[in-house]
Amino acid sequence: MNRLRKKTLALLAIPLAGTLALSGCFSAAAEQAGSTGRISVAHMQPPRSGLSPLSDDAFKLSRWSTAETLVTLDESGDAQPALATSWERIDDLVWEFTIRKGVTFHNGQPLGATSVANSLQRAIDSTPVPRILNGTALDVEVLGEHGLRITTADPDPLLPQRLSSPQLAIFAPEAYTDSGVDPAGHGTGPFQITAVDGMSGATLDRYEDYWGDKAEAAGIDVKFVPDGTARTAALRTGEADIVEAIPAGQAASVDQELLTEVPMPRTNTLYLNTAKGPFADPAVRAAAREAIDRAAIIQSVYETRADLADGLLGPALPYAAGLRETDEYRQLLSQRAEPAKVQDVEITLGTFTDRAELPEVAVILQQQLEAAGFIVKQNVREYQYIEADALDGAFDAFILSRATVLDSGDPVAYFASDFTCEGGFAIAQLCDKDVEQAIDRAAQTDAGEQRQQQIMLAEARILGTDAAIPLLHERVIQGESPAVHGAAKDPRERELVTAQTRLGSE
Numbered sequence: 001m002n003r004l005r006k007k008t009l010a011l012l013a014i015p016l017a018g019t020l021a022l023s024g025c026f027s028a029a030a031e032q033a034g035s036t037g038r039i040s041v042a043h044m045q046p047p048r049s050g051l052s053p054l055s056d057d058a059f060k061l062s063r064w065s066t067a068e069t070l071v072t073l074d075e076s077g078d079a080q081p082a083l084a085t086s087w088e089r090i091d092d093l094v095w096e097f098t099i100r101k102g103v104t105f106h107n108g109q110p111l112g113a114t115s116v117a118n119s120l121q122r123a124i125d126s127t128p129v130p131r132i133l134n135g136t137a138l139d140v141e142v143l144g145e146h147g148l149r150i151t152t153a154d155p156d157p158l159l160p161q162r163l164s165s166p167q168l169a170i171f172a173p174e175a176y177t178d179s180g181v182d183p184a185g186h187g188t189g190p191f192q193i194t195a196v197d198g199m200s201g202a203t204l205d206r207y208e209d210y211w212g213d214k215a216e217a218a219g220i221d222v223k224f225v226p227d228g229t230a231r232t233a234a235l236r237t238g239e240a241d242i243v244e245a246i247p248a249g250q251a252a253s254v255d256q257e258l259l260t261e262v263p264m265p266r267t268n269t270l271y272l273n274t275a276k277g278p279f280a281d282p283a284v285r286a287a288a289r290e291a292i293d294r295a296a297i298i299q300s301v302y303e304t305r306a307d308l309a310d311g312l313l314g315p316a317l318p319y320a321a322g323l324r325e326t327d328e329y330r331q332l333l334s335q336r337a338e339p340a341k342v343q344d345v346e347i348t349l350g351t352f353t354d355r356a357e358l359p360e361v362a363v364i365l366q367q368q369l370e371a372a373g374f375i376v377k378q379n380v381r382e383y384q385y386i387e388a389d390a391l392d393g394a395f396d397a398f399i400l401s402r403a404t405v406l407d408s409g410d411p412v413a414y415f416a417s418d419f420t421c422e423g424g425f426a427i428a429q430l431c432d433k434d435v436e437q438a439i440d441r442a443a444q445t446d447a448g449e450q451r452q453q454q455i456m457l458a459e460a461r462i463l464g465t466d467a468a469i470p471l472l473h474e475r476v477i478q479g480e481s482p483a484v485h486g487a488a489k490d491p492r493e494r495e496l497v498t499a500q501t502r503l504g505s506e
Contacts, residue, residue, distance in 0.1 A: 037218045037503050039484070041496070042231045042240040046199040046224040052181050054126045058166035063496035064204055064220055065189040066106075067169035070097060070116070071160050073492070075318055077409035078447060079160035083111065083170055083188065084148075092155040099146040103211040105172035106185045106192035113142045119170045120150075122181070130167035132407040157446045158408055165407040166494060190215040190499040199224060216486070216502035235479035241503065242487055242496065243479035248305045248357075251477055258482070261475040262489045265316040265405040267309055268361065270397055270469040271418075275429035277396045278347055283340035285466035288397070290339045291372035292365065294471050301360045307473040312459050313404055313411055314473030316491035319449075323456040332460035342373035349376050350395035352383040358399055361471070365399065393429050400427065401474065409492060410447075411455060415439045419462050428467040435461045 041064075049055035053067055061067035070084035079087075084097040103111035117140045123130050124138055137153035152159060162168070175186035184193040190210045195203040204220040223240070225231045228247035234240035236254050251259060272279040272288060279285050298306045313320040323329065349366060351358045359380050366376040379386070379395065390398050404414050416439050417423045421431035438461040442454035462468060480487055483503045488495035 037216070038221055039217045039219070039497055039501060039503060040221045040223070040239070040241045042223055042225045042234045042243040044224075044228075044231065044245045045226060050180060051183055051193075051196060051202075053169050053171065053183055054123060054130055054167055054181060056167075058130075058169060059493055061169065061183055061187065062166035062494045063490075064191055064193075064202075064222070065215070065495070065498050066191045066193055066204055067166065067171070067183060067187040068189050069166065069169050070099075070163045073161065073164050073409045073494075076452075077161065077317070077405070079164060082164075083116070084163075087160055090149075093152050095150045095152075095159055096143065097148040097150065099148060100211065101146060103188055104209055106187055106207055107172050107174060108209075109172050109174075111170070111188060112145050113148045115173055116148055116170050117142050118173050118176070120168065122176050123168055130165065130407075132162050132165040132167055136162065155444070157444070157451075158410055158412075161408040161410055161447060164409065167407065191220055191497070194219075210499070213499050215499045217497070220497050232479070235481070238481060240479075241481045241484050244476075244496075246477040246479050248303050248477065251303075251305065254479065258479050260478045260480065260489055261305060262478055262491055263307060263315040264474045264476050264491055264493075265314065265411075266401060266403050266474045267312055267314055268306075268358070268399065268401050268471045268474065269309075269312065270365065270399055270471060271427040272467055272469065273393050273396050273398075273427075273429055274465065274467045275393055275431075278342075278345050279396055281340065282337035282466060284342060284345065286337045286339040287342050287372060288369060288374070289336075289466050289469050291368050291374070292469060292471070293368055296368075297361055297364050298472050300364060301357050302472065305475055305477065307475065309470035309472050311456075311463060312415075312468065312470050313455075316473070317405070317411070319452045320456060320459075323453060324460075326453075326456075329456055329460045332457065332464050336464050336466060344375055345373060346375045346377070347396035348379055348394075349397045349399070350379045350381075350386060350390060351399035352386050353380060354383045355401050358401060361399055390427050391425070393427075398427050399471075405492070410451075412439065412443050412458075415455075415458055415462065416443065419467065430462075430465060430467040432461075432465055432467075435465060438462075 047057045049057050051057045053061055068083050070082060071079040072082045074080050083100050085100050087095055087097045089095050099113050099116055120140045139151040141149040143149050171183060172186040175182050184196060190207055191204040192207040193202060194205050201223040206215040206218055228250055231243050232246050232250040232254060235243040235258060272285050274280060294308050298304060298308060307315055311324060349362055351362045353359055362378055366378060369376050404411050417425040419430050420436050420439055438458040442458045445451040445454045485502050485504055486500040488498050
């Protein structure tokens with residue numbers, strides 16, 4: 001009986017098929033931009049669920065600054081006040097939050113503890129539940145006009161970070177209908193949605209009664225442009241002010257001063273099957289590790305637009321690199337097995353086509369591994385047709401582009417999912433007592449520096465097994481016209497146009 005739970009995580013940002021015609025996409029917005037200060041944005045993906053905040057569409061609402069959560073995350077992943085001004089952990093299970101006064105929804109209704117509790121309860125009761133709440137049971141209780149008590153079924157030191165997820169944004173009660181959740185006119189952010197054009201675009205205007213600093217831009221004009229060539233052309237011709245996800249292969253066609261490379265919390269990793277086959281031997285896994293030239297992959301496939309992976313966690317987590325320099329971290333890595341000498345060792349290497357770079361990475365890895373004495377047979381399919389086999393351990397090695405912090409801004413859930421005995425996404429089939437204990441220690445540590453230290457020691461334990469060989473950390477290329485000032489460069493893709501974003505000559 002397979003020990004894995006078959007559970008699909010939201011790992012992929014897969015562009016939808018089809019191309020929007022570029023001509024006319026942004027012409028009206030471009031005319032408005034110079035005279036009214038409206039910002040035109042080209043997004044990569046259309047809404048998947050009608051802009052429901054209980055789906056991944058919540059991240060679009062967050063990037064438009066039209067929906068807000070009780071807390072936000074700073075660069076290090078620590079919780080900061082937003083619609084909640086403060087919170088206190090009463091005991092292992094109980095937290096109390098103070099709701100910000102003087103906030104109104106876009107329909108003019110005041111924000112209070114009752115409306116906050118309603119939004120959270122709607123998320124708790126939804127089917128499917130937002131993934132940040134998977135396996136987490138919450139009870140919400142109103143304490144007066146501006147107080148809220150949240151009780152967890154189990155100790156959860158990351159509850160404030162969970163509440164930062166865009167899928168737990170707070171909306172007016174009128175947003176919740178029998179047919180779903182309508183965010184238009186019901187959020188609390190500096191911009192309000194005034195029109196949605198299905199899969200084509202959306203219009204947002206500045207909300208004049210915003211509780212914080214008013215937006216500098218008059219509004220946002222959004223178009224959904226799945227085709228990378230069309231998005232790049234919109235930036236090059238000036239038809240869009242901000243463009244999401246310029247493809248690496250298109251970047252050379254644009255003035256480089258218009259591009260910013262943002263490190264993503266996403267790592268391309270080679271998972272090795274530790275349960276059976278050649279890589280059940282730690283020495284053979286070590287031989288594979290020594291055979292791989294990460295820099296060559298970055299140079300040839302990513303045209304240098306990626307970061308070489310020294311670990312599972314990349315530059316999107318600013319504390320990671322420094323904590324790899326500690327004596328304890330280095331000592332754990334020094335315990336890795338010595339590489340075996342391999343000759344004609346046959347292995348199967350799997351990956352998927354949905355991310356165009358991965359089949360190219362597979363070709364280079366095959367060459368590198370064969371040079372070290374392996375005989376490599378590739379198996380490349382669409383993700384939907386290969387995931388089940390990967391989870392069943394059907395491959396000796398598997399290349400995966402993996403989100404490392406998921407929705408809480410914390411990587412412990414990723415570690416537990418991928419590298420524990422009962423992990424829901426344990427492609428490496430790893431079941432190691434020392435790794436299990438290290439991940440558990442990190443999970444039980446309160447947010448802050450001590451948790452970060454435990455996270456990095458857990459990473460060292462995982463790397464010490466050679467169950468996963470990190471290759472590179474991805475970057476996303478964001479395009480901005482010279483007139484744009486103050487657009488967010490957010491590795492978590494929660495912010496883009498903020499109250500401070502504007503158009504101007506300086």
